[in-house]
Amino acid sequence: MNQCKVMNDGYLEKRSNGLLQLWKKKRCVLSDEGLRLYGCKGDSGKEMRFEQMTTLDCVEYKRGLVYFTIVMNDGKEVDFRCQQEGTAWNAEIALALVRFKNRVAVQTGRNRHLSHLGSCGEGDVEL
Template sequence: MKMPGEVIREGELEKRSDSLFQFWKKKLVVLTKDSLSLFPDGHKRARGKELGFHSILKVDCVERTGKYIYFTIVTTDRKEIDFRCPDQSCWNASITMALIDFQNKRAIQDFKSRQELEQAAASRAAGPAAGDQRSQAGELATRSASV
Protein backbone atom coordinates (compact mmCIF):
# COMPACT_ATOMS: atom_id res chain seq x y z
CA MET A 1 0.00 0.00 0.00
CA LYS A 2 1.32 3.42 -0.87
CA MET A 3 1.23 6.24 1.62
CA PRO A 4 1.39 9.43 -0.44
CA GLY A 5 2.70 12.56 1.12
CA GLU A 6 4.47 13.46 4.28
CA VAL A 7 3.49 11.73 7.51
CA ILE A 8 1.66 14.18 9.75
CA ARG A 9 1.29 11.81 12.66
CA GLU A 10 1.87 8.17 13.49
CA GLY A 11 0.73 6.21 16.51
CA GLU A 12 -1.84 3.86 17.95
CA LEU A 13 -5.62 3.95 17.85
CA GLU A 14 -8.22 1.38 18.78
CA LYS A 15 -10.82 0.43 16.18
CA ARG A 16 -14.08 -1.29 17.04
CA SER A 17 -14.35 -4.55 15.13
CA ASP A 18 -17.30 -5.25 12.86
CA SER A 19 -17.81 -8.67 14.42
CA LEU A 20 -20.72 -9.67 16.62
CA PHE A 21 -18.80 -9.03 19.86
CA GLN A 22 -17.35 -5.68 18.73
CA PHE A 23 -13.95 -5.91 20.38
CA TRP A 24 -11.57 -2.96 20.37
CA LYS A 25 -8.50 -3.81 18.29
CA LYS A 26 -5.27 -1.80 18.43
CA LYS A 27 -4.09 -0.45 15.09
CA LEU A 28 -0.95 1.36 14.04
CA VAL A 29 -2.22 4.50 12.34
CA VAL A 30 -0.38 6.72 9.86
CA LEU A 31 -1.96 10.09 9.07
CA THR A 32 -0.87 11.94 5.91
CA LYS A 33 -2.32 14.95 4.10
CA ASP A 34 -4.31 12.59 1.83
CA SER A 35 -5.27 9.61 3.95
CA LEU A 36 -5.44 7.63 7.16
CA SER A 37 -3.76 4.22 6.96
CA LEU A 38 -4.52 1.45 9.45
CA PHE A 39 -2.17 -1.45 10.06
CA PRO A 40 -3.09 -4.52 12.11
CA ASP A 41 -0.99 -5.62 15.06
CA GLY A 42 1.07 -2.44 15.03
CA HIS A 43 3.24 -3.42 12.05
CA LYS A 44 3.61 -1.46 8.82
CA ARG A 45 4.88 -4.65 7.20
CA ALA A 46 1.42 -6.17 7.41
CA ARG A 47 -1.12 -5.32 4.75
CA GLY A 48 -3.02 -2.28 5.91
CA LYS A 49 -6.18 -0.46 4.96
CA GLU A 50 -6.05 3.04 3.55
CA LEU A 51 -8.92 5.45 4.07
CA GLY A 52 -8.39 8.19 1.50
CA PHE A 53 -9.77 11.56 2.53
CA HIS A 54 -11.66 11.69 -0.80
CA SER A 55 -13.82 8.88 0.64
CA ILE A 56 -14.30 10.38 4.13
CA LEU A 57 -17.28 12.63 4.71
CA LYS A 58 -16.65 13.70 8.31
CA VAL A 59 -15.30 12.85 11.75
CA ASP A 60 -17.86 12.85 14.57
CA CYS A 61 -16.80 13.07 18.20
CA VAL A 62 -19.26 10.77 19.90
CA GLU A 63 -18.26 10.69 23.55
CA ARG A 64 -15.53 11.81 25.90
CA THR A 65 -14.94 9.86 29.09
CA GLY A 66 -12.19 10.45 31.60
CA LYS A 67 -10.03 7.86 29.88
CA TYR A 68 -10.99 7.83 26.18
CA ILE A 69 -12.35 9.93 23.36
CA TYR A 70 -14.72 7.90 21.17
CA PHE A 71 -15.17 9.11 17.61
CA THR A 72 -16.62 7.90 14.33
CA ILE A 73 -15.33 8.36 10.80
CA VAL A 74 -18.22 8.54 8.33
CA THR A 75 -17.37 7.62 4.74
CA THR A 76 -19.02 9.02 1.62
CA ASP A 77 -20.99 5.78 1.27
CA ARG A 78 -22.31 6.36 4.84
CA LYS A 79 -20.27 3.58 6.45
CA GLU A 80 -19.36 4.35 10.06
CA ILE A 81 -16.02 3.27 11.53
CA ASP A 82 -15.68 3.64 15.30
CA PHE A 83 -12.42 4.51 17.03
CA ARG A 84 -11.21 5.40 20.47
CA CYS A 85 -8.03 7.03 21.69
CA PRO A 86 -6.65 8.09 25.06
CA ASP A 87 -8.18 11.39 26.13
CA GLN A 88 -4.89 13.31 25.98
CA SER A 89 -3.77 12.01 22.55
CA CYS A 90 -6.18 14.20 20.53
CA TRP A 91 -6.13 11.84 17.53
CA ASN A 92 -9.67 12.88 16.63
CA ALA A 93 -8.54 16.52 16.35
CA SER A 94 -5.50 15.60 14.22
CA ILE A 95 -7.64 13.59 11.81
CA THR A 96 -10.32 16.29 11.68
CA MET A 97 -7.80 19.05 10.93
CA ALA A 98 -6.11 17.01 8.18
CA LEU A 99 -9.53 16.20 6.66
CA ILE A 100 -10.60 19.87 6.73
CA ASP A 101 -7.32 20.89 5.09
CA PHE A 102 -7.81 18.25 2.37
CA GLN A 103 -11.43 19.31 1.76
CA ASN A 104 -10.50 23.01 1.60
CA LYS A 105 -7.73 22.36 -0.94
CA ARG A 106 -10.09 20.24 -3.04
CA ALA A 107 -12.77 22.95 -2.92
CA ILE A 108 -10.26 25.55 -4.13
CA GLN A 109 -9.15 23.24 -6.96
CA ASP A 110 -12.77 22.62 -7.95
CA PHE A 111 -13.50 26.36 -7.92
CA LYS A 112 -10.46 27.17 -10.06
CA SER A 113 -11.33 24.40 -12.53
CA ARG A 114 -14.91 25.64 -12.79
CA GLN A 115 -13.67 29.21 -13.29
CA GLU A 116 -11.27 28.12 -16.07
CA LEU A 117 -14.05 26.19 -17.83
CA GLU A 118 -16.39 29.19 -17.63
CA GLN A 119 -13.70 31.52 -18.99
CA ALA A 120 -12.89 29.11 -21.82
CA ALA A 121 -16.59 28.80 -22.70
CA ALA A 122 -17.03 32.58 -22.61
CA SER A 123 -14.02 33.18 -24.86
CA ARG A 124 -15.24 30.51 -27.33
CA ALA A 125 -18.67 32.11 -27.42
CA ALA A 126 -17.25 35.61 -27.90
CA GLY A 127 -14.38 34.51 -30.14
CA PRO A 128 -15.92 34.26 -33.63
CA ALA A 129 -18.22 37.27 -33.17
CA ALA A 130 -15.36 39.38 -31.83
CA GLY A 131 -13.19 38.27 -34.75
CA ASP A 132 -15.91 39.23 -37.27
CA GLN A 133 -16.24 42.68 -35.70
CA ARG A 134 -12.48 43.21 -35.88
CA SER A 135 -12.35 42.25 -39.57
CA GLN A 136 -15.32 44.54 -40.36
CA ALA A 137 -13.60 47.41 -38.56
CA GLY A 138 -10.43 46.69 -40.53
CA GLU A 139 -12.36 46.78 -43.83
CA LEU A 140 -13.96 50.10 -42.90
CA ALA A 141 -10.57 51.56 -42.02
CA THR A 142 -9.15 50.37 -45.35
CA ARG A 143 -12.08 51.87 -47.29
CA SER A 144 -11.79 55.18 -45.41
CA ALA A 145 -8.08 55.38 -46.13
CA SER A 146 -8.58 54.75 -49.85
CA VAL A 147 -11.26 57.45 -50.26
Protein backbone atom coordinates in the same frame (compact mmCIF):
# COMPACT_ATOMS: atom_id res chain seq x y z
CA MET B 1 -0.28 7.32 0.39
CA ASN B 2 3.35 6.37 -0.23
CA GLN B 3 4.73 9.85 -0.91
CA CYS B 4 2.34 11.84 1.25
CA LYS B 5 3.33 14.03 4.15
CA VAL B 6 2.98 12.08 7.42
CA MET B 7 1.24 14.20 10.04
CA ASN B 8 0.93 11.69 12.89
CA ASP B 9 2.00 8.13 13.59
CA GLY B 10 0.79 6.23 16.62
CA TYR B 11 -1.85 3.91 18.03
CA LEU B 12 -5.64 3.96 18.08
CA GLU B 13 -8.18 1.32 18.94
CA LYS B 14 -10.75 0.48 16.26
CA ARG B 15 -14.03 -1.24 16.99
CA SER B 16 -14.35 -4.43 14.96
CA ASN B 17 -17.29 -5.06 12.64
CA GLY B 18 -17.93 -8.52 14.11
CA LEU B 19 -20.76 -9.62 16.32
CA LEU B 20 -18.89 -8.85 19.56
CA GLN B 21 -17.54 -5.49 18.30
CA LEU B 22 -14.25 -5.83 20.15
CA TRP B 23 -11.72 -3.00 20.31
CA LYS B 24 -8.51 -3.83 18.44
CA LYS B 25 -5.30 -1.83 18.72
CA LYS B 26 -4.07 -0.50 15.36
CA ARG B 27 -0.99 1.43 14.38
CA CYS B 28 -2.24 4.46 12.46
CA VAL B 29 -0.44 6.78 10.08
CA LEU B 30 -2.20 10.06 9.31
CA SER B 31 -1.11 11.81 6.12
CA ASP B 32 -2.43 14.67 4.02
CA GLU B 33 -4.34 12.10 1.91
CA GLY B 34 -5.94 9.96 4.64
CA LEU B 35 -5.46 7.43 7.40
CA ARG B 36 -3.71 4.06 7.08
CA LEU B 37 -4.39 1.36 9.68
CA TYR B 38 -1.99 -1.49 10.42
CA GLY B 39 -2.77 -4.53 12.55
CA CYS B 40 -0.43 -5.73 15.27
CA LYS B 41 0.82 -8.54 13.01
CA GLY B 42 2.47 -6.10 10.59
CA ASP B 43 -0.04 -6.56 7.78
CA SER B 44 -0.03 -4.30 4.71
CA GLY B 45 -2.66 -2.04 6.21
CA LYS B 46 -6.06 -0.66 5.33
CA GLU B 47 -6.30 2.75 3.72
CA MET B 48 -9.05 5.23 4.57
CA ARG B 49 -8.65 8.07 2.08
CA PHE B 50 -10.10 11.51 2.81
CA GLU B 51 -11.89 11.49 -0.55
CA GLN B 52 -13.94 8.56 0.82
CA MET B 53 -14.74 10.29 4.14
CA THR B 54 -17.69 12.55 4.88
CA THR B 55 -16.97 13.71 8.41
CA LEU B 56 -15.63 12.91 11.86
CA ASP B 57 -18.47 12.73 14.41
CA CYS B 58 -19.45 11.74 17.91
CA VAL B 59 -16.51 12.93 19.96
CA GLU B 60 -17.13 11.71 23.49
CA TYR B 61 -14.89 11.63 26.55
CA LYS B 62 -15.31 8.73 29.01
CA ARG B 63 -12.99 7.36 31.70
CA GLY B 64 -9.83 8.85 30.20
CA LEU B 65 -10.65 7.80 26.63
CA VAL B 66 -11.75 9.78 23.58
CA TYR B 67 -14.33 8.03 21.37
CA PHE B 68 -14.98 9.24 17.82
CA THR B 69 -16.55 8.04 14.58
CA ILE B 70 -15.40 8.54 11.00
CA VAL B 71 -18.36 8.55 8.60
CA MET B 72 -17.59 7.34 5.09
CA ASN B 73 -19.29 8.51 1.87
CA ASP B 74 -21.25 5.24 1.65
CA GLY B 75 -22.69 5.82 5.14
CA LYS B 76 -20.44 3.29 6.86
CA GLU B 77 -19.29 4.38 10.31
CA VAL B 78 -15.89 3.42 11.71
CA ASP B 79 -15.48 3.81 15.48
CA PHE B 80 -12.19 4.63 17.18
CA ARG B 81 -10.94 5.40 20.65
CA CYS B 82 -7.66 6.58 22.13
CA GLN B 83 -6.22 7.82 25.40
CA GLN B 84 -7.39 11.31 26.29
CA GLU B 85 -4.03 12.32 27.73
CA GLY B 86 -1.27 13.22 25.31
CA THR B 87 -3.18 12.52 22.10
CA ALA B 88 -5.41 14.57 19.87
CA TRP B 89 -6.08 12.05 17.12
CA ASN B 90 -9.69 13.10 16.67
CA ALA B 91 -8.73 16.77 16.23
CA GLU B 92 -5.80 15.99 13.94
CA ILE B 93 -7.92 13.76 11.69
CA ALA B 94 -10.75 16.32 11.61
CA LEU B 95 -8.39 19.18 10.71
CA ALA B 96 -6.63 17.12 8.04
CA LEU B 97 -10.02 16.18 6.56
CA VAL B 98 -11.09 19.85 6.47
CA ARG B 99 -7.78 20.85 4.83
CA PHE B 100 -8.24 18.13 2.21
CA LYS B 101 -11.85 19.14 1.45
CA ASN B 102 -10.84 22.82 1.23
CA ARG B 103 -8.02 21.95 -1.17
CA VAL B 104 -10.46 19.99 -3.37
CA ALA B 105 -13.02 22.83 -3.25
CA VAL B 106 -10.43 25.44 -4.26
CA GLN B 107 -9.21 23.25 -7.14
CA THR B 108 -12.80 22.63 -8.29
CA GLY B 109 -13.50 26.37 -8.17
CA ARG B 110 -10.38 27.12 -10.20
CA ASN B 111 -11.28 24.50 -12.77
CA ARG B 112 -14.81 25.91 -13.13
CA HIS B 113 -13.45 29.43 -13.45
CA LEU B 114 -10.93 28.39 -16.10
CA SER B 115 -13.51 26.41 -18.06
CA HIS B 116 -15.91 29.37 -17.89
CA LEU B 117 -13.21 31.72 -19.20
CA GLY B 118 -12.44 29.30 -22.02
CA SER B 119 -16.09 28.98 -23.05
CA CYS B 120 -16.63 32.76 -23.04
CA GLY B 121 -13.75 33.33 -25.41
CA GLU B 122 -12.19 36.02 -23.24
CA GLY B 123 -8.76 34.84 -24.28
CA ASP B 124 -9.46 35.70 -27.94
CA VAL B 125 -9.02 39.38 -28.69
CA GLU B 126 -9.31 40.73 -32.23
CA LEU B 127 -7.51 43.88 -33.28
